[in-house]
Amino acid sequence: DSGVTQTPKHLITATGQRVTLRCSPRSGDLSVYWYQQSLDQGLQFLIQYYNGEERAKGNILERFSAQQFPDLHSELNLSSLELGDSALYFCASSVEAGGPYEQYFGPGTRLTVT
Amino acid sequence: QQQVKQSPQSLIVQKGGISIINCAYENTAFDYFPWYQQFPGKGPALLIAIRPDVSEKKEGRFTISFNKSAKQFSLHIMDSQPGDSATYFCAATNNAGNMLTFGGGTRLMVKP
Numbered sequence: 001d002s003g004v005t006q007t008p009k010h011l012i013t014a015t016g017q018r019v020t021l022r023c024s025p026r027s028g029d030l031s032v033y034w035y036q037q038s039l040d041q042g043l044q045f046l047i048q049y050y051n052g053e054e055r056a057k058g059n060i061l062e063r064f065s066a067q068q069f070p071d072l073h074s075e076l077n078l079s080s081l082e083l084g085d086s087a088l089y090f091c092a093s094s095v096e097a098g099g100p101y102e103q104y105f106g107p108g109t110r111l112t113v114t
Numbered sequence: 115q116q117q118v119k120q121s122p123q124s125l126i127v128q129k130g131g132i133s134i135i136n137c138a139y140e141n142t143a144f145d146y147f148p149w150y151q152q153f154p155g156k157g158p159a160l161l162i163a164i165r166p167d168v169s170e171k172k173e174g175r176f177t178i179s180f181n182k183s184a185k186q187f188s189l190h191i192m193d194s195q196p197g198d199s200a201t202y203f204c205a206a207t208n209n210a211g212n213m214l215t216f217g218g219g220t221r222l223m224v225k226p
Contacts, residue, residue, distance in 0.1 A: 002157065033213060043158070043203060043216040056213050090157050092214075100146035100207045103214060105157035 003027065004106035006091050012112045018079040021109045023091030025072055031055070031094045032074040033103060034066055038087040049074055081113045117141050118206050120217025127224050133191040135220045137204035140185065144206035149178065149189050152201045194224045
């Protein structure tokens with residue numbers, strides 16, 4: 001158990017809908033990262049937050065957004081969902097933002113868009 | 115552009131054998147190279163990591179070998195066990211940020 005929690009574990013929704021994925025980092029970790037894992041694209045970095053501020057963006061679609069709240073939990077919002085958004089979404093956390101520092105991954109949310 | 119190339123995609127090893135997974139990177143700014151192990155239905159778990167100031171790091175049955183001039187690094191799993199059957203990912207990052215760039219993954223099966 002990494003100490004990173006993610007909810008929900010599974011999510012099934014229809015095209016065009018909007019969903020919110022939630023992540024709580026390890027105790028003491030200030031930085032949160034979101035990654036997408038799909039069969040064709042592998043594991044790809046989406047976005048990073050540190051202590052409530054956006055720090056870095058990767059291959060994140062404009063339909064996707066995220067935020068980190070004062071209690072350091074983070075949410076990833078996916079809107080206008082398409083079939084190709086079906087994937088595993090992982091949250092990871094680390095102590096600091098720069099680094100490099102060890103990143104610990106949560107169990108993931110499996111999103112299925114039908 | 116895939117910045118970290120991992121091979122092989124799949125690997126079958128007999129119990130007790132040595133599993134070897136290789137990665138090559140392009141970005142010379144990378145300076146931290148972790149390996150992650152992922153079981154089906156689980157998140158990637160940090161296994162071992164190396165920085166380029168050392169050529170080898172060993173933790174138990176797991177060893178990373180690093181060749182800075184060739185921009186290559188590899189994971190060796192000694193005395194491989196059926197419980198090691200999982201997907202292994204190499205990754206890389208740098209001091210400027212902490213986002214990981216992952217290799218494509220290697221599915222390892224250790225036969226009893």
